[in-house]
Amino acid sequence: MNSVTQTLRPQLERARRAWRGSPLPGFMAWWGGELRALLPVRWQAFFSGGNVWCLLRHEDGQWHVLRSGEPQTTALWSDTLDAAEQQAMLNVAVAGVDRQDLRLALCLPHESVLRRYLLLPEAARDNLRQIGAFEMDRQTPFRVDQVYYDLRELPGSAPTGRMAAELIATPRAVVDTKLDHLRHAGIAMDAVDLYDGDKRLGVNLLPPEMERVHRNPRRRLNVALVGSAALLLLLCLGQWLHNRTDALATMQAQVDDMHADAQKVAELRKQLENSVNASGFLARRKTESVAVVDVLQDLTARIPDDTWLERFTVDSSGRVGMQGQSAKAASLIDVLQGSKLLTGANFQGVIQRDPATNKERFYMDAQLRSPGSAKPASSGSSAGAAR
Incomplete structure (x- = not known):
């Protein structure tokens, strides 16, 4: 007995005791006996x-x-x-x-x-x-x-x-x-x-x-059988893993296709929402804003004939800018105070007289009223020319 065997002997004895103390030997003996009983009589002695x-x-x-x-x-x-x-x-x-x-x-x-x-x-x-x-x-x-x-x-x-x-x-x-x-x-x-x-x-x-x-010739056969069984087990596990990998790849491809379709649907939904929001925004702006043509009609009805506008602007916040000439520019504040479309009319800067036309040049601004309180002037009102 060499030194390696002597060194491993305590471990081998411990393993043998653990094996003998477990229920596995009895189970294996019973199972082997049941399997041998299924073999032909001539083979039973060989496998005993x-x-x-x-x-x-x-x-x-x-x-x-x-x-x-x-x-x-x-x-x-x-x-x-x-x-x-x-x-x-x-x-x-x-x-x-x-x-x-x-x-x-x-x-x-x-x-x-x-x-x-x-x-x-x-x-x-x-x-x-x-x-x-x-x-x-x-x-x-x-x-x-x-x-x-x-x-x-x-x-x-x-x-x-x-x-x-x-x-x-x-x-x-x-x-x-x-x-x-x-x-x-x-x-x-x-x-x-x-x-x-x-x-x-x-x-x-x-x-x-x-x-x-004892030299056991069966040991090589047993080792070969155990190796073959282990190899077959590894092959089976590899085949199972390969099948699972293929199935996972197929499912992943399907998921990717569905994800692409879902992204397209999401993009279409987003476009639809943007369109709805845009149309709603325009509708709200339309309902919340006063039409410029109504403002022009109101100004035409109110400002006197000796007054004309050279520039008229309305910004997104509803601020109205008016620049023009009038014989009596100071009276325009009183004229616009009765407007139902404009409020807060006020001059910006100094009123100056134009030597060429002998009119007072002015620049004033006002604020559009909210649509609920703003009502266009009657179409039957007298209209003045706006220049």
């Missing part, structure tokens, strides 16, 4: 998979082999057989088990191991093997280098912030003799464990560096 543990026990010079979960021994041979014969007997015991799924465990009798119950902090869950090494001198009469050991977490309740664990240790001399015999027979062990009924207890007293390394 999973590790198959075969347990070896040495007793009175005889080797007993049984499959985990099966109470009956499937093979029995003596220490006196040579390596080839022992391997043949083991092959008979594991017949029908795929070599990739086969796992061998040497199971020790309970009287050959020392077991101690411990209460540990929950933080020790990630480093149980190291904690076992620290506790070895206090809990057993052995040193760490004298025993094979393992520390397992026990199910059940424990005080808050604590966890229950069991330290299991056995002298190396007890195990090394059996391991050496099996190694000489060409049989490698995956674990050293204890019996728990017809199954293994679930610990491994072997140190990590002595565990057998």
Whole structure:
């Protein structure tokens, strides 16, 4: 086991514990069983998979082999057989088990191991093997280098912030003799464990560096299948994203067209409102303003015959400017005071006499009355010439 694997081992153990403690393993096992049941019988064995543990026990010079979960021994041979014969007997015991799924465990009798119950902090869950090494001198009469050991977490309740664990240790001399015999027979062990009924207890007293390394040819296939599934998933997500993008682009084009139409409608509405406002403005101005022709008619009826206008102006505010000549310009104020169209008549500047015409030249202004109070002079009134 290289340094990288040793460094990652606590993280891997933590992940394995989290996986085993979750409901996912049970669900996946049930789901896989249901799916296998749908396959033809010849294919079900191919897809069964999973590790198959075969347990070896040495007793009175005889080797007993049984499959985990099966109470009956499937093979029995003596220490006196040579390596080839022992391997043949083991092959008979594991017949029908795929070599990739086969796992061998040497199971020790309970009287050959020392077991101690411990209460540990929950933080020790990630480093149980190291904690076992620290506790070895206090809990057993052995040193760490004298025993094979393992520390397992026990199910059940424990005080808050604590966890229950069991330290299991056995002298190396007890195990090394059996391991050496099996190694000489060409049989490698995956674990050293204890019996728990017809199954293994679930610990491994072997140190990590002595565990057998399995090369799983299926791993490449599984990695390829996982990669293919991930690639297909990415392709599906990409296709979905592409379809959504196309749909969004189509909708955006439709929205742009509708926005352009809406802008045209808004422009037409604005033009219509401007036209309505303009027509309303003109109508209001017409109703609020006095017609110039009425003013001219009123002035023509009022100013005397010896008076004529040279200039007549009306600005947007209704201010009327009159410039002209009269024999008696001062009397024009009294004449215009009776007008119903003009008010505030007044001279601007000084009245001067024109030597050429011997008339008084004047400039005066007035203010148009509001239409409600201004009424044009009667058409039957006498008219004077306005020049």
